[in-house]
Amino acid sequence: MHDAPEMAPYARHVFLCTGVYCDPLGQAEQLYRLLGRLLGDLGAYDNPLRVKRGKTPCLGVCYNGPLLVVYPDGIWYHSVDEPLLRRILDEHLRGGKPVSEAVFHRLGGPSAPTSFCSAGGSTAQ
Numbered sequence: 451m452h453d454a455p456e457m458a459p460y461a462r463h464v465f466l467c468t469g470v471y472c473d474p475l476g477q478a479e480q481l482y483r484l485l486g487r488l489l490g491d492l493g494a495y496d497n498p499l500r501v502k503r504g505k506t507p508c509l510g511v512c513y514n515g516p517l518l519v520v521y522p523d524g525i526w527y528h529s530v531d532e533p534l535l536r537r538i539l540d541e542h543l544r545g546g547k548p549v550s551e552a553v554f555h556r557l558g559g560p561s562a563p564t565s566f567c568s569a570g571g572s573t574a575q
């Protein structure tokens with residue numbers, strides 16, 4: 451058996467859906483790259499408040515994207531564009547206050563949209 455990997459410290463993990471059902475215009479890949487550039491010190495491996503980022507082909511919602519979810523907060527955003535991504539970074543990830551008008555679901559709270567994912571091969575449901 452191999453040694454278990456070590457995890458650098460982090461505080462949050464952001465997932466951006468790059469699936470075609472919620473992002474038919476293909477904007478999420480560009481947002482993912484931009485997020486990497488904008489994180490700055492929040493992306494540093496030695497920062498205990500580090501924000502890890504990942505992209506996924508589906509988050510099990512499949513419309514009104516691009517969709518972005520922040521864990522462990524369990525805050526889900528819809529219709530993410532560059533201005534909103536910048537606000538999420540400044541107000542939520544740095545300031546600790548979610549951008550409420552763009553939140554459509556909070557883990558443990560009521561959810562607005564009904565899931566009808568047809569993407570198949572989802573990795574996060």
Ligand code: FES
Binds near residue numbers: 468470
């Ligand atoms: S394709 Fe984005 S949530 Fe399913």
